[in-house]
Amino acid sequence: MLSSKMLITGIVLLSLSGCATVDCEKNTTGKVLAGTSTALVGLYIDSKGYPQASVDTVIVSPGQRIVFSGPKQFDIFFKEKKSPVEQFELPARDGVLILDIPEDVFTQEGRDDPSSQGKKELSYKYGIRVNGKETDPEIRVVPR
16 A cells, blocks of 8 residues: 555656756646546646646546645545535645545435436535645546
8 A cells, every 4th residue: 555655656756856946837638547546636836936737627536536646745525515525625745645435426416415416417626735835726526
């Protein structure tokens, strides 16, 4: 488990190596890596000190995961009282945060918010917080 976290962290850090001193150009959408169940989201600090994600929107399916990798300390928090997991705020550990999307996320969402029952896609607004500054990307969950 530890070695897979280190490998994923290494891949993300290598892909972000050019972001350390300049603002990076974001991709608009991130997806699960081919042959895996993992989507990677790199986090960096822009020239104004704000945290930024390597993608504006990450798309995953139930049972998949998102690995966030970036500064040693950051938090992910969900907005609009809507989260794919029980917690609304998640702290990173040593610059890495793994968010597992539950297999039954569509059932849970329908139970918590009847207006979303039968939807083909779920959207979660979340924030990234580093040193008191925040930015607001999105997670979309689509059926497999």
